[in-house]
Amino acid sequence: xxxxxxxxxxxxxxxxxxxxxxxxxxxxxxxxxxxxxxxxxxxxxxxxxxxxxxxxxxxxxxxxxxxxxxxxxxxxxxxxxxxxxxxxxxxxxxxxxxxxxxxxxxxxxxxxxxxxxxxxxxxxxxxxxxxxxxxxxxxxxxxxxxxxxxxxxxxxxxxxxxxxxxxxxxxxxxxxxxxxxxxxxxxxxxxxxxxxxxxxxxxxxxxxxxxxxxxxxxxxxxxxxxxxxxxxxxxxxxxxxxxxxxxxxxxxxxxxxxxxxxxxxxxxxxxxxxxxxxxxxxxxxxxxxxxxxxxxxxxxxxxxxxxxxxxxxxxxxxxxxxxxxxxxxxxxxxxxxxxxxxxxxxxxxxxxxxxxxxxxxxxxxxxxxxxxxxxxxxxxxxxxxxxxxxxxx
Numbered sequence: 001x002x003x004x005x006x007x008x009x010x011x012x013x014x015x016x017x018x019x020x021x022x023x024x025x026x027x028x029x030x031x032x033x034x035x036x037x038x039x040x041x042x043x044x045x046x047x048x049x050x051x052x053x054x055x056x057x058x059x060x061x062x063x064x065x066x067x068x069x070x071x072x073x074x075x076x077x078x079x080x081x082x083x084x085x086x087x088x089x090x091x092x093x094x095x096x097x098x099x100x101x102x103x104x105x106x107x108x109x110x111x112x113x114x115x116x117x118x119x120x121x122x123x124x125x126x127x128x129x130x131x132x133x134x135x136x137x138x139x140x141x142x143x144x145x146x147x148x149x150x151x152x153x154x155x156x157x158x159x160x161x162x163x164x165x166x167x168x169x170x171x172x173x174x175x176x177x178x179x180x181x182x183x184x185x186x187x188x189x190x191x192x193x194x195x196x197x198x199x200x201x202x203x204x205x206x207x208x209x210x211x212x213x214x215x216x217x218x219x220x221x222x223x224x225x226x227x228x229x230x231x232x233x234x235x236x237x238x239x240x241x242x243x244x245x246x247x248x249x250x251x252x253x254x255x256x257x258x259x260x261x262x263x264x265x266x267x268x269x270x271x272x273x274x275x276x277x278x279x280x281x282x283x284x285x286x287x288x289x290x291x292x293x294x295x296x297x298x299x300x301x302x303x304x305x306x307x308x309x310x311x312x313x314x315x316x317x318x319x320x321x322x323x324x325x326x327x328x329x330x331x332x333x334x335x336x337x338x339x340x341x342x343x344x345x346x347x348x349x350x351x352x353x354x355x356x357x358x359x360x361x362x363x364x365x366x367x368x369x370x371x372x373x374x375x376x377x378x379x380x381x382x383x384x385x386x387x388x389x390x391x392x393x
Contacts, residue, residue, distance in 0.1 A: 021308030046294030068104025176269030
């Protein structure tokens with residue numbers, strides 16, 4: 001009897017990664033994507049070392065490296081530009097094959113994974129297929145599309161983002177909070193590296209009045225600022241105000257050439273559960289966090305590999321389906337106790353007005369840089385290797 005496909009809702013990095021794990025094992029999988037084609041929006045652009053290791057087997061890492069920018073180091077600075085700390089992922093070269101962050105737009109990963117799936121006979125991607133409902137039976141699931149069509153499968157995975165239709169259909173609460181400020185990302189081709197001594201490609205600037213994050217993508221610098229809760233979108237996107245924000249990064253007489261702007265409403269939320277019978281949620285459908293540390297997309301991809309490999313063991317190798325319960329047990333604590341804690345702490349360290357907290361943060365950086373063991377532990381957390389149980393000792 002032909003095996004029913006696993007249904008994946010969402011053709012983003014999480015859904016496509018999970019589909020690749022299943023297709024690699026010759027399991028039938030169908031990806032349902034509401035959009036008419038793979039989107040090319042900027043969104044996430046940081047790939048951590050273990051994520052690059054995971055994606056390597058699908059040929060995606062090689063393609064990302066060819067299109068991206070290798071960032072072996074990252075820095076903390078203050079508003080004056082003084083360097084407070086610098087860390088090099090090269091210290092992890094003995095435990096990871098790619099000891100660096102890679103800066104590359106996430107849509108390029110989507111295209112690389114879609115190319116892999118196109119060559120796998122058991123995989124398919126359907127565009128314009130918006131999920132509207134999920135029904136379950138003892139031996140399978142069915143997904144109702146907005147068009148009224150029904151798609152049958154063995155399991156369904158919601159990898160369809162923070163507003164996940166699958167999560168909503170399952171009635172799973174999405175607990176947490178929304179930050180009062182939104183984050184504005186401004187992209188410009190201005191060469192900041194020529195104006196800050198020793199600037200690397202990933203930089204966190206601490207300032208109690210307005211911290212910012214300066215990150216190099218392949219073609220532009222992306223500068224992220226917090227915005228005030230009292231600012232309207234019209235105020236935030238006012239070209240003169242954007243120029244004032246950029247001039248607080250580096251004053252100059254000529255206006256900055258702005259290539260792109262995006263405003264993000266920022267949340268810290270984790271779903272109450274990741275499984276309901278034969279239905280699962282992963283990635284942003286299961287957990288969302290502020291982007292300081294680049295852990296959102298990477299954590300979602302780690303979800304995909306964890307769940308995908310368990311589904312392979314159950315569907316292909318005959319493992320007890322109870323194995324699938326371990327997905328939530330292993331991944332939900334990572335979102336709650338690791339990603340949430342680190343990203344909230346990252347934000348606090350950059351914005352705090354408390355002199356004692358500012359001093360403690362600077363002291364922590366000095367002590368960490370001075371002690372190889374502390375440096376290694378810090379990098380294991382920053383790279384997300386620690387969240388995968390890698391100690392490196």
